[in-house]
Amino acid sequence: MESGVAHAYCATRQLTEQLAAPLTAEDQTAQSMPDVSPTKWHRAHTTWFFETFVLECFEPGFSPVDPAYRVLFNSYYETVGERYPRPERGVITRPGIDEVATYRSEIDRRVLTLLDADSPPPGLEHLVTVGVHHEQQHQELLLMDIKHVLSRNPLRPAYLSGTSDPGDHPGDPGVTPVRWIDVPGGLIEIGSTGSGFAFDNEHPRHRVHLEPFALADRLVTAGDWLAFIDDGGYRRPELWLSDGWHTVQTEGWTAPLYWQRALDGEQEWLVHTLAGTRPLRAHEPVCHLSYYEADAYARWAGARLPTEFEWEHAARSITTSPGRDFDIGTLHPEPAPGRRSGLSQLTGECWQWTASAYLPYPGFVPAPGAVGEYNGKFMSGQMVLRGGSALTPPDHTRSTYRNFFPPAARWPMTGLRLAATEHTP
Secondary structure, three states: OOOHHHHHHHHHHHHHHHHHOOOOHHHHHOOOOOOOOOHHHHHHHHHHHHHHHHHHHHOOOOOOOOOOHHHHOOOOOOOOOOOOOHHHHHHOOOOOHHHHHHHHHHHHHHHHHHHOOOOOOOOHHHHHHHHHHHHHHHHHHHHHHHHHHHHOOOOOOOOOOOOEOHHHOOOOOOOOOOOEEEEOOEEEEEOOOOOOOOOHHHOOOEEEEEOOEEEEOOOOEHHHHHHHHHOOHHHOHHHOOHHHHHHHHHHOOOOOOOEEEOOOOOOOEEEEEOOEEEEOOOOOEOOOOOHHHHHHHHHHOOOEOOOHHHHHHHHHHOOEOOOOOOOOOEOOOOOOOOOOOOEOOOOOEOEEEEEEEOOOOOOOOOOOOHHHHOOHHHOOOOEEEEEOEOOOOOOOOOOOOOEEEOOOOOOOOEEOOOEEEOOOO
């Protein structure tokens, strides 16, 4: 009988192939900027993870499928050995997509053979589970990255023909004004309870004192953001952190990533989505913002960003609307419901920037071995995001999950929710 771990492994591996299926070989090899990795590389790297950290550890008489893959598809694991330069992954034309598919099939066969043993060795199922969650992260990265790749094509092609988004539905449901939800402070507990899977950076559970605060019941919308632009938000240095203002000036930012003016010279804004490029909808959540932009908007709005501890406490203690399920046919944030109670859009729409730097919890200890490089080594120069987006795969969101990116990153599906201290603005 297939174990729960084996079932999760098979489902995750199949979803990765489903996400890659609409893409041509050319699509899967392109790299549009150093932070983006080709789809083919994501498929191979997640397979390399299982080969390197599972099979090499547990398979009797282990032999690699191809010794060269150890270098080609290593991401940042220094203790494993040499790595191919990240900015040059797009020049790896070989192995091709068919060879990568063969590689995936071979590793799947061998991993499932180990899992099917009458007495799997201790530690095997845990490492496979880590690999499953690692691959889920790369499923979201795959979609983020191919969105950027396709946006650079003057034809602005859709990722998947027939993909829908809120702009495809007739009528504008509108968005009611923000309601502020007061959250009591006090001494609260943060971090994983140890029930269910969690990454090492979600441990250990510890106490944090919070002052009373208020949280917006929905995400900031594109319409809200248009008001920020119209009020000179990108031209007012007093709204920006020093590094943020330097980035705005250097990069020439005047709007979120994927926004552009209509080519006919009209004032209408267009937005590129995985369903192609179409007119911006004011009621949908604004997304693809850097931390710098989110922080500047919060200051402009007379509010602030929540800390990651405030976000987690509110997610656990306040009534929330169910998050939207992942759907390959709907890969763009949708509007908040007109009638809301408690907090909405905590998951399933946009990752939400927090005011918290990505740092270790008190008593944090990285996982032993090379897998310990997975999270701990990035605890510098990153900001924490909470929630989950329309690109986050099933079963990969929880209130304790700590996502993180550099503050200038805009290609993730990132948005914001406002917070206020002691009183509502």
